[in-house]
Structures are given as structure tokens and as C-alpha cells.
Amino acid sequence: MTDGWALRAPCRGLHGFTVRESDWKTGADLKRLCGPQLGTCGPCPFHAECIATVKPAQAFFDGIAGGRLWCNGVVIAALEDVRDEELAEPKLRASCGTEAGAKDHVRHGERPCLSCRQAVREMTARRKDAKAKEPEQLQLDFVTT
Ligand code: SF4
Ligand SMILES: [Zn+2]
Numbered sequence: 001m002t003d004g005w006a007l008r009a010p011c012r013g014l015h016g017f018t019v020r021e022s023d024w025k026t027g028a029d030l031k032r033l034c035g036p037q038l039g040t041c042g043p044c045p046f047h048a049e050c051i052a053t054v055k056p057a058q059a060f061f062d063g064i065a066g067g068r069l070w071c072n073g074v075v076i077a078a079l080e081d082v083r084d085e086e087l088a089e090p091k092l093r094a095s096c097g098t099e100a101g102a103k104d105h106v107r108h109g110e111r112p113c114l115s116c117r118q119a120v121r122e123m124t125a126r127r128k129d130a131k132a133k134e135p136e137q138l139q140l141d142f143v144t145t
Helices: 027-041 047-054 099-107 114-133
Strands: 063-065 068-071 074-078
Touching (some): 027 068, 099 114
Antiparallel strands (some): 063 068, 068 074
16 A cells, blocks of 8 residues: 555554465454454554455455454454444556446546457457357248148
């Protein structure tokens, strides 16, 4: 995190707020490994900024962010005075190299990057192909008597 607020956060330079995938299996492991650092968030005035940056729910985050301990994007422990308003997460952007990524570029007023443009070209060609292979609509003649 290089935002100005992150440089002033109490956790700056500290470790143990996240764990390696190989070091834990259950929420209880996370509580044991990261739980002790939760108190660091207590005096931190940047809970909302932290959550908006990490986007723990959307990113299925494991570890500490915004005064909460998260497991797979769900809060499993929290400081007593955390507020729900801090939980707002801006929508994660779609990955580049996908049609959704191209749409996100446009939504943000950007020109889609090379790999997104390529993805759109490929999808358009694939759809055209699939359409060309569709069997012609059957003409059913009903005989009326
Ligand atoms: S809320 Fe906690 S993890 Fe987030 S910046 Fe503050 S001290 Fe660090
Ligand atoms: Zn892109």
C-alpha cells in the first residue's frame, strides 16, 4: 500500500497481518496466527480506507484488515468498536484480457488495453463462428384440413 494514509497506519512495517496459504487450514489457525495483531488496528483511524483498499469480502481475503480478522472474505473476529459503515468496498475491477475487463476500462473512461481488445476480438469472432454453425431454422409446414 503506497497511499498516504498507509504510511501513517499503526501496522506499517509490522508483520503477521496475513499468513501464507500453507500455514493455516481453519479459522482457528487464523485466530491463533493473526489474532494477536488485531489490537494494532484499535487506534488506527483508517479502518474504512484499509477495507476499501484490501476489499476483503470480494477478494476472499484471509488476515487482518480494518479492525477485523477475515477468513475467506468473512469476518471471524473484530474489535469491539468497529462500525458497519467501514465495510464499503469499491467494486473489484475485472481482470485484463477479458471482455469484462474491456467493459471496466470503458466504465472508467479508459481505452481498453491491448489484451482486453484482443479478448473482445476473439469473443466476437467465436460468437460469429458459433452463429454460422447454427442449423437453419426449420420450416414447419402444418397441413390443415
Ligand atoms: S485498520 Fe489495521 S490493518 Fe488496516 S491500516 Fe489500520 S492498523 Fe493496518
Ligand atoms: Zn485491460
